[in-house]
Structures are given as structure tokens and as C-alpha cells.
Amino acid sequence: AATAPCRPLRSIMALPLVAVQGGLVILASICPQLMLKLSRARHKNNHTIEDPVVELSPDQPFTMDADTVIAFVSEWVNDRTVQDMLVNFSTIFGAVSGLYIMLTRKPGGESLSWYSAMACTRTTKRMTETWWLAYAVFWVLCFGLIIGGGLYKWFDKHHYMIVCGGLAAPLLLQPFIAPGITGEANVPVWSRYSVKATVWIAIFSFIGNWWYTHYFYSVLKASYSMPAHDLNAVPLAMYFATHFYFTLYHALAAQALRGVRTLFVRNSARFMFECSLVCAMAYSTAFTESATISAYPCYSFADRHQAYTLGSAFYGIYFLVSYPLFATIDEPREQATPIITITTGKASPTKASPAKGGKGGKGGKGKAGTKEEASTDIDSTDLDQEESTHTLYQVVWEALGAGMAVLMLLDIVRAALPLPLLVPMARPCKSDASLTCPPFDGQLC
Numbered sequence: 309a310a311t312a313p314c315r316p317l318r319s320i321m322a323l324p325l326v327a328v329q330g331g332l333v334i335l336a337s338i339c340p341q342l343m344l345k346l347s348r349a350r351h352k353n354n355h356t357i358e359d360p361v362v363e364l365s366p367d368q369p370f371t372m373d374a375d376t377v378i379a380f381v382s383e384w385v386n387d388r389t390v391q392d393m394l395v396n397f398s399t400i401f402g403a404v405s406g407l408y409i410m411l412t413r414k415p416g417g418e419s420l421s422w423y424s425a426m427a428c429t430r431t432t433k434r435m436t437e438t439w440w441l442a443y444a445v446f447w448v449l450c451f452g453l454i455i456g457g458g459l460y461k462w463f464d465k466h467h468y469m470i471v472c473g474g475l476a477a478p479l480l481l482q483p484f485i486a487p488g489i490t491g492e493a494n495v496p497v498w499s500r501y502s503v504k505a506t507v508w509i510a511i512f513s514f515i516g517n518w519w520y521t522h523y524f525y526s527v528l529k530a531s532y533s534m535p536a537h538d539l540n541a542v543p544l545a546m547y548f549a550t551h552f553y554f555t556l557y558h559a560l561a562a563q564a565l566r567g568v569r570t571l572f573v574r575n576s577a578r579f580m581f582e583c584s585l586v587c588a589m590a591y592s593t594a595f596t597e598s599a600t601i602s603a604y605p606c607y608s609f610a611d612r613h614q615a616y617t618l619g620s621a622f623y624g625i626y627f628l629v630s631y632p633l634f635a636t637i638d639e640p641r642e643q644a645t646p647i648i649t650i651t652t653g654k655a656s657p658t659k660a661s662p663a664k665g666g667k668g669g670k671g672g673k674g675k676a677g678t679k680e681e682a683s684t685d686i687d688s689t690d691l692d693q694e695e696s697t698h699t700l701y702q703v704v705w706e707a708l709g710a711g712m713a714v715l716m717l718l719d720i721v722r723a724a725l726p727l728p729l730l731v732p733m734a735r736p737c738k739s740d741a742s743l744t745c746p747p748f749d750g751q752l753c
Contacts, residue, residue, distance in 0.1 A: 400587065400588045403588075411581055414571060417570070420570070428562075430501070431491050432491050441559050443478060455600075469545050471545070472548040503700065509558065511707035512634075513554050515708075519711075521541075521542045528611075528615050534748060535744070541731070541733060543735075558630065564589065565635045570642075586627070594619070594621070633710050738753060
């Protein structure tokens with residue numbers, strides 16, 4: 309029987325919003341810098357003899373008087389990249405909205421909120437997602453401070469490793485040294501959801517850096533030019549950074565897809581909506597990441613307009629494959645009617661069920677209802693846990709398969725353009741100091 313969703317879920321599921329808000333804060337903090345640079349560039353390009361170029365210091369403060377605000381808005385509205393991205397997002401989310409109205413709610417789910425529907429009914433998976441999203445608030449703020457505050461200007465190759473490796477370490481080590489965070493202290497190591505999810509993300513992000521980065525080098529003419537230790541011509545620190553970026557992305561995507569599958573009847577309309585939602589999330593993820601790190605000069609593109617518009621679609625290919633696949637790991641079976649029940653270990657007289665062996669307790673108290681569990685346990689979806697969980701072996705092969713699928717799609721796009729795939733043994737700035745980004749220019753990276 310369906311029961312009312314637990315109120316604490318609302319605060320738990322607010323964490324994704326907090327993480328997104330953190331990203332928006334970073335974007336808001338760097339937008340004035342980006343638009344000021346754009347304005348200066350256009351002034352220099354469009355000046356006449358009567359309107360000489362006024363050299364502006366890069367450190368000149370951004371004054372928010374009325375004329376500056378008007379100029380800022382005018383430049384932003386008339387910018388070709390902004391206009392194209394507005395068209396792209398309007399088209400994508402217009403399609404998502406159009407398909408949404410075709411969905412049919414499941415019986416009994418009319419009053420269920422999106423917050424509750426997004427929560428996994430399997431405790432360990434829900435707690436892992438909550439941990440990832442809570443930790444994302446911390447690392448997003450750290451990156452915002454480093455990039456927005458210009459702290460990277462004092463970094464060398466060792467600092468990059470310390471920062472990125474240090475931020476990734478809690479996520480990589482938690483399943484093994486602090487399983488209690490995800491409620492898995494008494495679960496065998498290789499059966500823990502947090503272990504399986506971490507291994508999946510680690511494999512997929514490693515493949516992305518080792519292989520996919522070279523497609524960005526070849527197709528989008530991207531470049532990393534900061535001092536760093538390299539692995540296959542990719543800064544080693546980026547392997548760690550990608551891991552904690554991807555935990556945030558995949559936790560949010562898994563919750564969004566779960567919300568759809570919990571609330572709406574499975575049919576062709578829902579399938580089309582899920583496909584459009586995955587496409588929208590993939591493109592939005594790719595663009596948002598590019599926009600939020602655009603103030604960082606050591607990751608650059610030959611054509612930033614192309615990187616934002618077409619490059620977001622190219623990068624989004626990663627997530628077209630990974631979002632739906634990752635969401636299936638240890639996901640409880642879909643119910644015909646929404647069942648969102650979060651228990652605290654106390655038996656409910658209306659939900660008492662006999663313990664194995666057929667002996668139920670009096671007054672609704674069976675074996676299952678007399679134990680006071682310290683952790684929050686879950687509802688009837690755990691009854692078929694063995695049938696709906698993955699083994700670590702399956703997780704490893706699915707991650708490798710996802711990596712190969714993305715590689716094939718990227719290569720199909722590259723061949724269609726057509727462009728050669730070049731896989732250098734070292735970044736160009738390793739041999740040419742003039743290619744190293746400021747403030748490190750003049751030294752090999």
C-alpha cells in the first residue's frame with residue numbers, strides 16, 4: 309500500500325538545488341569579467357580615427373553605473389553566441405515541455421511531489437547520492453574561489469595535483485574508509501553501492517580523459533596550457549577533477565530520471581520524454597561546465613563560439629550514453645503505483661508484515677517490526693533486492709561498454725566533419741614556452 313512521502317526528504321532533496329545554485333553563483337561572479345573583456349575587445353576592433361582606442365587595465369574595477377549596465381546588457385543581448393545559445397536552449401526545452409504535457413500520471417501518484425519521487429527507495433543508493441550532492445556544494449565553492457578569485461595564478465604543477473587530487477580523495481576513499489556515510493558499514497565491500505558507483509565513474513572519467521580529450525584537441529582545437537604533470541598528453545590533475553565533476557552530474561541526472569519513472573506511466577510518450585530529457589540534460593551540462601570555467605585562461609578553444617554552440621553538443625555525447633546507463637545501477641524495480649516509504653525502524657500497525665517463516669506478531673508486530681534500526685531503512689522495493697542489484701563485475705563491464713559507445717559516437721562525428729584524429733605524446737606547451745597560458749607564459753608547462 310502506498311503511504312505518504314516522508315517530510316525529511318524535502319530537505320534532503322533540496323541539496324541538488326543548493327549545488328546548482330553554487331554553480332550559478334560562480335557563473336554570476338565571472339559573467340561581469342567575461343562581458344567586460346568582450347566589450348574591450350569590440351571597442352578595440354571597431355574603433356575609428358575619431359574614436360581612438362582607450363587602453364583599459366585588466367585590473368580596472370567593473371563599475372556598475374547606469375551607462376555601464378546598459379552597455380553590459382546591450383553587449384550581452386547582441387552577442388552572437390548568446391543569441392545562438394538562446395535559440396538552442398529554447399528549441400531543446402521547448403521539445404521537453406511539449407512532450408511533458410503528453411505524460412500520464414500513475415494511479416495514486418497525483419499528490420506525490422517531485423522531491424519525493426526523485427529519492428531512491430533503496431537506502432544505500434539514496435544516501436550515496438545525498439553524500440555526493442552535499443560534497444558538491446563544497447568543491448563547487450572551492451573551484452569558484454580558485455577561478456573567480458584568481459588563486460590559480462600562484463599554482464604550479466604540484467598545486468594542481470594537490471587541489472584536484474585532494475578534492476577527489478573524499479569521494480574515492482569514502483566507500484572504503486567511511487562506509488557509514490552511505491549506510492553501508494555492515495555491507496561487504498564489493499557489494500556496496502557506493503563502491504560500485506565510484507568504480508563506474510572512475511572508469512568512465514578515466515576513459516574520457518585518456519581518449520576523449522584528444523577529440524577535443526582535434527575537433528574543437530582545445531588546449532590545456534597550465535603547468536601540470538601529464539598522462540597521455542592530458543594534465544593528470546584533470547583525471548581527478550573529472551571524477552568529482554561527474555559524480556555531481558550523474559547524481560542529478562539519476563534523480564531526474566527516477567522522478568519521471570516514479571511519477572508517470574510507462575508508455576511511448578514517456579520513452580520520448582526520457583530521451584528528450586537526457587538530451588537536454590547532456591547539452592545543458594556540457595554548456596554549463598564550459599561557461600563556468602571560461603574565465604580560466606589555461607583551458608581554451610580556437611573558436612569559443614563554436615565551443616559553446618557545437619562543442620556543447622559534442623561534449624554532451626558523453627552524457628547521452630552515461631546518464632541512462634549509470635542510473636540503472638542498483639535501481640529498484642519500477643512500481644505500477646508510486647511507493648515512497650521511508651521508515652525509521654519502527655513498525656507501523658498498518659504496514660506490519662510477517663517475518664520469514666510465516667509468524668507474524670500480535671497487533672501488527674512481527675520480527676521485522678520489533679527491531680529498532682539505527683539507520684533509515686527502506687520499503688518493499690528491498691524485497692527483490694537480489695534481483696535488481698548489480699555485481700561489481702557487471703558494473704565494470706558496463707562502464708567499459710559505455711566508454712566504447714561514446715568513443716564510437718565521437719569518432720563518427722569526427723569522421724563526418726571530416727577531421728583527422730591526432731594523438732600527440734605531449735602537449736605543445738611542453739616544448740614551446742610561448743604557448744603556456746598567462747601568468748605562466750614564458751615557461752614550459
